[in-house]
Amino acid sequence: MILSAAVLTLIGLVVAGLILTSLYRNSVEKEFDRRLESHIEALVSDFSGQTVEKEDGEALSKPQNPGSLFSIPQSGWYWQVAKTGSDEVLFSSDSLIGSDLQLLQVGNNRGDIDNALPVNILGLDGETVRLLLGHINLPGNRAFDIAVTGNFTVLENDIISFRSSLILTFAVFSLFLVLAIYIQVRMGLRPLGKIRAALREVQAGREEKVEGTYPREIAPVVDEINVLIDANRGVVDRARTHVGNLAHALKTPLSVIANEPSGNKETDKKISEQVTIMRNQINHYLARARSAAGLAAVGTATPANPVIESLVRTMQKIYQDRGLVVEQLPGPDIIFRGEKQDLEEIVGNLVDNASKWAKSRVVVSTDRKSSNQWILTVEDDGAGMTPQECETALKRGERLDESVDGSGLGLNIVVESVALYNGNMKLERSDMGGLKAILTLPSVS
DSSP: OHHHHHHHHHHHHHHHHHHHHHHHHHHHHHHHHHHHHHHHHHHHHHHHHHHHHTTTSOOOOOOOOSSGGGGSTTSSOEEEEEETTSOOEEEEOGGGTTOOOOOGGGGGGOSOGGGOOOEEEEOTTSOEEEEEEEEEEETTTEEEEEEEEEEHHHHHHHHHHHHHHHHHHHHHHHHHHHHHHHHHHHHHHHHHHHHHHHHHHHHTTSOSSOOSOOOTTTHHHHHHHHHHHHHHHHHHHHHHHHHHHHHHHHHHHHHHHHHSOOSOHHHHHHHHHHHHHHHHHHHHHHHHHHHHHHHTSTTOOEEHHHHHHHHHHHHHHHTGGGTOEEEEOOOOOOEESSOHHHHHHHHHHHHHHHHHHOSSEEEEEEEEEETTEEEEEEEESSOOOOHHHHHHHTSTTOOSOTTSOOOSOHHHHHHHHHHHTTOEEEEEEOTTSSEEEEEEEEBOO
16 A cells, blocks of 8 residues: 555656656746847847948948857857848858858748747757747848857756756655655554454454544444444354253253153163264254354454363373373463363363373373464374274264274264364374374464
């Protein structure tokens, strides 16, 4: 934005400089031409005065120089009087030092003095001179051309000097103008930067809405953002309420079915098994629904390390009879962009699964991947799995060993939860000899 404004400003100044230079040139040329016209008028007046006195045919005398510059040799200021229709020069200025002006290429300018057009020609010394022609008719059908030139090189130097001064002035002016634009844009965009920082605080869960004082032009936008945040939270809260109500509405009939004997042990066993499966399914999908609702909430953030530490301590107590060591390696402070319950479910399932298969040790570690992603790693020193077994283990309900208690849903639940947060999970062999689970999850920068 600043760059485009600076470019447009520079283009405008260049155009303005060209226009001003052109106007200045036209102005000085007109003033120069008026000066030449005044010299022609002086010569015509002097010549006409002699004509009145010498109508008897006596030879005409040389007119007086209209200015001192016409006496300096090769000054570029020349005049001469010649008979119309011939190249015979009657009189010329001292500055011509006996030479003649070459007028063959300016025949179109011959005419009345009021209609004469100035043109540029080469002078005696190769300099550029500006020529103006005048014409006078005398009694006795005598006609004369009067030519006057001025040194146009001096005028060209003045124009070049003006252009140089203009470029320097505009360069300094453009520098200050671009600086002013930069300051104005930076000052004008500062409230937007403040809004951006406030939104980050909301997104990180440290603030509930955009706070602060803003210019009246931006204040309505801030109000609308806060309304949108409130509406978003309202939608999420209602979704969670509906999910809870649905859970209660389904669990109560299931409890009645499970506790209502049919009189047939085989039938009761079948009903109990199916009710258990339905409860697991309800709990699973209601948990997914709550996670999806949590993802829609703005400003949901959870410190990861306290959650992991708590689960590690819990698993250590649960499996202490086996002499299992469950530990968390030191890592950076991570803020998980999501619900605490989801993080507990993800870490809990992974650590529990690793603890079941580990021989003596389970290690949990965290690290940053980028400004908005982090890596959770859980590994053990168990038997591990082949690449084919790793792929199978991630499928829903698949169990590779029935000797260990479980439904086969743990890793699949983790995969689904990670996918809800646009993360990913992979299994590979650990350097400890067992299985290593690597998860990429979103974080708050």
